[in-house]
Amino acid sequence: MSEYLADRSANVKETAAAPWRGLDPRTIAVHCSWLAAPLGSLALTAAASGGRLGPGEWITVASIGVAFSVVTALGLVRLARTRYRVTEDAFEVRTGLFVRRYRSVPLNRIRGVDLTANPVHRLFGLAVLRAGTGGGPGSGSGELALEALSRPAAERLRAELLSRAGVAASADPVVSVLDPRWTRYAPLTFWVFGGVFVVIGTAYRILHDLGVEPWRIPVVRRALLTLGGVSPWTVVPVSVALIAVVGSVGAVVLYVENWWRFRLEWTDSGTLAVRRGLLTTRSVSIERARLRGLVLREPLLLRAAGGATLKAVAGGLGDADENRRRSALLPPAPRAEALRAAARVLAGPGSAPEPRLTASPLDAPRLSPLDRPRLTAHPAAAFRRRVLRGMIFVVLPVTAALAVPGVLFTTVLVHCAWVFLLVGTLTTFWLARDAYRALGHGLDGPYLVTRSGTFSRDTVALRRDGIVAWTFSSSPFARRAGLVTLTAAVAAGENGYRVPDMAERESARLAETATPGILTEFLERA
DSSP: OHHHHHHHHHHHHHHHHSOOEEOOTTHHHHHGGGGHHHHHHHHHHHHHTTTOOOHHHHHHHHHHHHHHHHHHHHHHHHHHHOEEEEOSSEEEEEEOSSSOEEEEEEGGGOOEEEEEEOHHHHHTTEEEEEEEOOOOTTSSOSEEEEEEEEHHHHHHHHHHHHGGGOOOOOSSOEEEEOOGGGGGGTTOSTHHHHHHHHHHHHHHHHHHHTTOOGGGSHHHHHHHHHHHTSOHHHHHHHHHHHHHHHHHHHHHHHHHHHHTTOEEEEOTTSEEEEEEOSSSEEEEEEEGGGEEEEEEEEEHHHHHTTEEEEEEEESSSOSHHHHHHHOEEEEEEEHHHHHHHHHHHHHOTTOOOOOOOOSSTTTSOOOSTTSSOOOBOOOHHHHHHHHHHHIIIIIHHHHHHHHHHHHHTOHHHHHHHHHHHHHHHHHHHHHHHHHHHHOEEEEETTEEEEEEOSSEEEEEEEEGGGEEEEEEEOOHHHHHTTEEEEEEEESSTTSEEEEEEEEHHHHHHHHHHHSTTSSHHHHHHO
16 A cells, blocks of 8 residues: 555656646637638628629638638647646657547657747747657657647747757857858759749649639730740740749749748757748757768759758658758858858767868868768779760650651751750760769768769768668669669668769778678678
8 A cells, every 4th residue: 555655656746747738729720720711712702792792602601610610629629638748758748539649759769859830830929849759651650749839838848858868068059050142042953944834834733723724814815926926036045034034033032931040050958950941930950869971962053153052861850751851951052161061060069160161172171071072983884874874865865856857847857956966965975074073982980971963963971880781783784884883771861872883893892891790791602
């Protein structure tokens, strides 16, 4: 009996020390925010008809009323039945009315705590908290989410969860902040053109679903008739220039929305935190123990302007789509800033800020493995493979597609074919040479460094102790050339990072040197 009373007393003390907490009542208003669109449409209809509503409009009003009642009732149930608390060793959440659910995650399993707030959340001063545990997709334990908490409560809970790591505060926690001048890099992506066509296609699909034929709209019809009477030599350059201008404006707007108020810093708990966003704010945290490396990404246009982006190779960031969104550490920015931020991230919390790069790369200090990496070149057969791929998959098919109709119908297409063959061949050799010169691999202290690509050149620094397996793959043509693609498997990021077109003997040597012991058994058998 005394033992029972002692246990019960201990439980009461624990409950008193960690009381259950609830969501913010303003959560209901967020859940009902979707009503703004139908109510706005109904208001416009009423204004256009002078306040006279027909049977259809009254049915809409009734439907909105029923939906409002249902959503409000569900919101009240969720508000009343969702409770959470942080005990000495766990983060606990319980939900549900008819089907009750209780989830408890040990604090030492929480790998990151993110805060997000869309415009509606920000209007009501709320935020959504997501605590990632690193569970795999579909495991049911990858994330605990609370929607929604007041912003101060969310910040306090985030700090409370992250403080369990027990890492001392860094001397200079801020790694990087946004410089408004970086917006000049926003248009230097291929989405400047692709994004415009995506928007046009989406608008067309919406109009088509509504039964509206876009070319029958008076403005569109007049524009098409006007363009029909203009020479193609005028229409094509003007259209390309107009698309570039519209795409550039859209790219800058998206850049500002995604990255405004950007801040990359080490928190007091030793967690890397990324905060950004104008209308929809985002806050992503990455535990240092889950950080396996970095990726310096330089798309072709951005690289030509001296820019780059930085991504983390880290576990616990969700599935592939979530990882792509949450692993970004730096927006398109000067390459020097990306290298400086990479050095601070790899050095960890408490590291002193490195000096800025000087005008001459030879005089500048080497900041990190991503900065002018010491790479081993790949065989010349890798260059020939890139030339053959471009010729076989792009140049020759397009030339044939132009030449055959030209022979059958008009000599104009024949001239287009030989011009494309000449220009395409020269372009293929230039891109293949650029890709080959970038290709390389090497070991830099505790990191495996690889670099490849031309349209998007990626320099990857992976912690060697984070590599768990190796994959050797080659096609029949690659085997004839003595080439192998080596893939380092890590339980983070994209799960595997390729070192393409290596010499066959060099691939085994690199894998064994980078991670001694993993290939020993297979090499002995060989």
